Amino acid sequence: MDAILAQLLNGLDKGGAYALIALGLTLVFGTLGVVNFAHGALFMLGCFCAVVFRYLLTIETVTVDPTQLSPWGAPVEVRTPLVQSWLGDWGAFLVDYSVPLSVIFAVPVMLVIGIVMERGLIKHFYKRSHAEQILVTFGLAIVLQEIVRSFFGANPVPQPIPADLRVAADVGVWFGMEAYSVTYPTWRLVYLLFSAGVIGAVFAFMRFTTFGMVVRAGMADRETVGILGIDIDRKFTIVFGLAAVVAGVAGAMYTPLLAPNYHIGMDFLVLSFVVVVVGGMGSLPGAVVAGFLLGVLQSFASMNEVTSIFPGIDQIIIYLVAIIILLVRPRGLMGRSGVMES
Amino acid sequence: MTAQAKAVAPDAVPGNIVLHVADVFKNFGGLKALSDIDLQVEEGTTHAIIGPNGAGKSTLLNVIIGRLPPTSGAVVFDGNVLTGMAPHEINQLGISRVFQTPEIFADLSVLNNVMAPAFARRDGAFRVNMFRAVMDEAEIRAEAEGLLREFGLYARREDHAGALSRGDKRRLELAMCLIQRPRLLLLDEPTAGMSRHDTNTTIELLKSIKSRGMTIVIIEHDMHVVFSLADRISVLAQGRLIASGPPQQVKDDPRVKEAYLGVPAE
């Protein structure tokens, strides 16, 4: 029981990341009809928003303290982050919490990136074939990741978890089990709650705002919405920006769990496409359900009990599920039938 | 499938009945699109199916070519039950179809558009013929070129078919069907959206095809076309066959008049 709970939790935070990426991917596909292979790159840019944010916070001043001497007699250099010297303890707190705070930084940045991308490139591809969309966004993804590499190098850039959150949460107790039978890193829990929050926000936005209703109508029937004289173009731009923001914040918050490098996006892209397909192309709830489902499935497949029977199953389970779903039920778990079938 | 289906087929198909739509029902959920349709098409005749909009003409056509399975009943072509067959199998039996909006190979040359169906006729549904060039197939090429001359498309044989006018596309599609020497030609509103002049040209073309003994089933709105061509006419209304017979008889049928009343004819 506790082993199962532990695996479930392990899968859920990863599933949260999959769900968030897939959400944007399917949103863009459902409304704009664009297959965006650069969506992984947006996740990667989100990761580097956190990196940049921390970098900005930790710009230091170097002062020489003549009262203190190092062992070989030279005055000690004291490095203080500027924010800390300006704001004192409050500044130190900012530095410590750079990752969660970077979300605030990532939202406008990703929104701008998304809008620029859509206006500059994607909008020209609404009417072109899916193959061409795949190709151009694949090219764009390469460009974005190479730009990031030229600034940050090829090595992963680890990001710290805020000190207060480095402890493990005793999850077992919440479920009435013995103390410390199931523990779970607090940050993963935070990520899980965060992704649930973002997903909730996106759904609320889609359901309760006029904008969201128009977009949903557009997903169901693009032509009619166009005929109604609604300026669907501007809405598309915002949808794309929104998808970029969701992918970006998913990335920013994920950095402590997996140190980002320039090709982290490509790694996540294939998986999130699989998630979208399993959930059903163009279905928002499908993407979320499939994201968590596959995350959990992957986590269970990596249990020793499973890998001893099917060695390597943890490596391929997601693809296997995707292949089976595509062959047996091409519209996925919750997709409409016939979407993009030739 | 075919062998099994044959066993189910009615034994006595008179020699000159080439297509038999036998007691076909088609329901979409609760909607009865076709009820108890029984139609026989004699070899060498032109059989027109008419009816007001929504009468079920297209559904019937789709049932005949196997795109839609009937809820009950069967379509028998030349002793073969078509129900459950794949479209390419139905074509291989000798049924060619012209679509309402022309379905052609827009990216291929006009000549290749006509040659491709000829290969399907000669080589069957699948054959990897990798080592002979298309252009070396002199016999098929000559046949295709002859047909294009007849259809007035010869001068454009090297052009991409997608560049043709709508009328030319229709004629091309007809040529693509004819080169297969089908035993049954299905035409789905072959003059829809055509000018009077183009319509007349098409009628002349179809008359010449008909005069060669081709069996034709035609679905049409335009009464002018129907009465110029048809040997027999069946009238569909609300998914039922309300009349069937020679043109004059159908014209005088009170039920037909009733069905068309209120639905302004052409």
Added chain:
Amino acid sequence: MFSLSRKDFTLLAVFSVIVMTMPIWLQPLGAAYPGLMQKFVIYAIFAIGFNILFGLTGYLSFGHAAFLGVGSYTAVWSFKLLSMDMIPALFFAVVFAGIFALFIGFFSLRRSGIYFSILTLAFAQMSYSLAYSVLTPITNGETGLLIARDDPRAIDTMLGVGQSASGMPMPSLIGIELGGYGGFYICALVLIACFFLSQKIFASPFGMALRGIKSNPTRMIYTGFNTKPYMLTAFVISGMFAGLAGGLLAVTDPIAGAERMQWTESGNLVLMTILGGVGTLLGPVIGAWVIKYCENIFSAINTQMLNGFFEFLPDGVQSVAVTVMSKFVGEGWHLTLGLVFVLIVVFLPGGLVEGAEKLRHRFRRRSDTYDLAADAQEKRT
């Protein structure tokens, strides 16, 4: 069986000359190394095969790198178990890649469009993951599969082919060791044969059927073609070309690693084909050459060379120019590649070949109108 139309024959002759004289004309371009030329030739084969699928049928596979990988592994195993001769190695590489393609194609082709792309992608990623994990006994995991001096090599032992006294055995062709230029010329001959085969397929009724499927699948089935086996045949053929390319990679350098199977490699293949021109005979070859050449040239440029190049500029401007340019070369050459790729898809979806055609037409139209009339005349007859 071996006949070609006059136009195709001329093209084949010119193509053969161009390929065989590579060591000469690549000299001034600074790329006449056997190792590099082998890459040019092998990736051209890879792209030609991919083009038979993507160019003719329009089905975009994102999993072809897997077939390349299978070809490489099979060839190295043939070197290890059977013989250092390249003939069995290539034979088995093609056969195994073909069987593998048959399997993947059988399932993937049940879907079309984006679903087909994702299925091939999923299959390929699965193979890649397996090669790194469970299949390590076959693939030797991250180290890559290598030949060793004490491999059994049953056929060689049986025939009493001795090994050289020292060093690793080299792949050979009927006893002749394939190093340097020898290896290049063998690969070049294989490329010419592949090009010929692709010409035959393009001109054949089979090729026409594939084009028909791309152009209008509905019309194809109502015309009596069973499209599924056509697609599968095309998929297997193109998988076999990839296997052949993978086998040749192993012939020129007997090592096989899983990184060849990664999906970004498939992406690069797509890139080559698009860059040159999808669906054209020469396009994929040109695309492969341009990309491999640029990779070689751009990735070799360093800051020092840039400094030299921009020396004529004033100091400050020079350093700015060098800093900017250095992002696009060396390690960063992939950035250039990505940019070129985006630009090609946006502005020249037909690739370089179509671009050249357009230029030629524009040039012609301007230069003289008589030519156009003659052209039309020619078309009519």
